Amino acid sequence: MNDTEYDRLLNIQTCGIHNGIYQSIHYNRYEPTPYSVLEELLNNYEITKKDHVVDFGCGLGRLNFFLHYRVGASVMGIEMNEQFVKESLKNRRS
Numbered sequence: 001m002n003d004t005e006y007d008r009l010l011n012i013q014t015c016g017i018h019n020g021i022y023q024s025i026h027y028n029r030y031e032p033t034p035y036s037v038l039e040e041l042l043n044n045y046e047i048t049k050k051d052h053v054v055d056f057g058c059g060l061g062r063l064n065f066f067l068h069y070r071v072g073a074s075v076m077g078i079e080m081n082e083q084f085v086k087e088s089l090k091n092r093r094s
Helices: 003-010 035-044 062-071 082-093
Strands: 052-056 074-078
Touching: 003 062, 035 062, 052 062, 062 074, 062 082
Parallel strands: 052 074
Antiparallel strands: none
């Protein structure tokens, strides 16, 4: 399944690179981790519904939605870009 198909399955929008201007020396542009890499994460690390995951720099929440969908883990995202927070909350509502 490709990234667009996974986003469609999860009913979220996380594809693409966002180059918004953010005034911070700690800022990196948003590049979502490919779902194939997230699948590999689960192939190599045991994450279960009993786990709690904190995603620092969560962007639009791809990892969070993926882990909750696949294993039922409790996930919290932390993001400093206010626009990404708004978009991830929109994803959460959908």
